[in-house]
Amino acid sequence: MFASGMKDIIHQEMIKERDKLEKHIVAMEESLRRARAAVIQSDRPTQQNHRNRHDDTLKQSYTQWDCYEDTDELDEKIDAAKKALTKLNDKIKNHNNPSYNNDNSDQCSLHHRYKCSCLGDKRAERAVVAMTTCERLDEMSQFKKDGNTLFVQQNYKEALALYEKSLMYYEYCFDGSQDEREQAETIRELCLVNAAACFLHLKLYRKCIEYCDEALAINDNNVKAWFRRGRAHRLHHDFDSAEEDLKKAIQLLGGESTIAISLDKR
Secondary structure: OHHHHHHHHHHHHHHHHHHHHHHHHHHHHHHHHHHHHHHHHHOOHHHOHHHOOHHHHHHHHHHHHHHOOOHHHHHHHHHHHHHHHHHHHHHHHHHOOHHHHHOOOOOOOOOOOOOOOOOOOHHHHHHHHHOOHHHHHHHHHHHHHHHHHHHHOOOHHHHHHHHHHHHHHHOOOOOOOHHHHHHHHHHHHHHHHHHHHHHHHOOOHHHHHHHHHHHHHHOOOOHHHHHHHHHHHHHOOOHHHHHHHHHHHHHHOOOOOOOOOOOOOO
16 A cells, blocks of 8 residues: 555656656757758858858858757757657556566655665565564654654655655554554554645545545544545545535534644644
8 A cells, every 4th residue: 555655656756757858858859950940041151142141141140050059969969868768658667567666766765764664675674573563663653753844844755755654664563562552553543644645735636535544444533534535535526525524524623614634743
């Protein structure tokens, strides 16, 4: 579940990068077309000397050349950009393939505090397994706290990466005491609703709904989960579900008609 959330964001960023690169290539190709036109124009003065237009035409030629790059250099830039675009398209295609797990670099690029549980990093995973449950709980809490700081700074992708890390640590909190397991469940609930808030800002509404579902499975009185799921349903144009969720949130708030729910900083 958690890896797929990060994968959606990474895929979205690669799409944006591809679109930007495609526009850049189109712009360079237009510059190349105009530069070649300038070369043709610059050849005309020698053919018009007998008309006494040499000075005016030469001045026009210099003006044109000031506006355009060298055609050979542009050709090289366009070729390099197209190769980069091909590579990026292959990367996007492979990103949806489960075998993409062989490449950790993009999965770990969003300011992960550590590299535990990242795909293929067995040493880091062994280090987490070697921790006591108390140490894992401390890490979960710190990831959540750091995520909240990044969220306030509107660094939603980076904040989400840390909430995901905290949720990953939860998967190893199976051998503690009853009290420790309850603490882990509480932190998990908070990270789920906070991650859902990140997904809202990132316009990944289905992921927001999914994480709210997880939080409500833990605690069906979580007002923030109802409210954020309601917002996600509304933004996803499921107005009936949105109305039901928001009514539930209002009910839990004691019938208040105004809802102002911020990030959970507990």
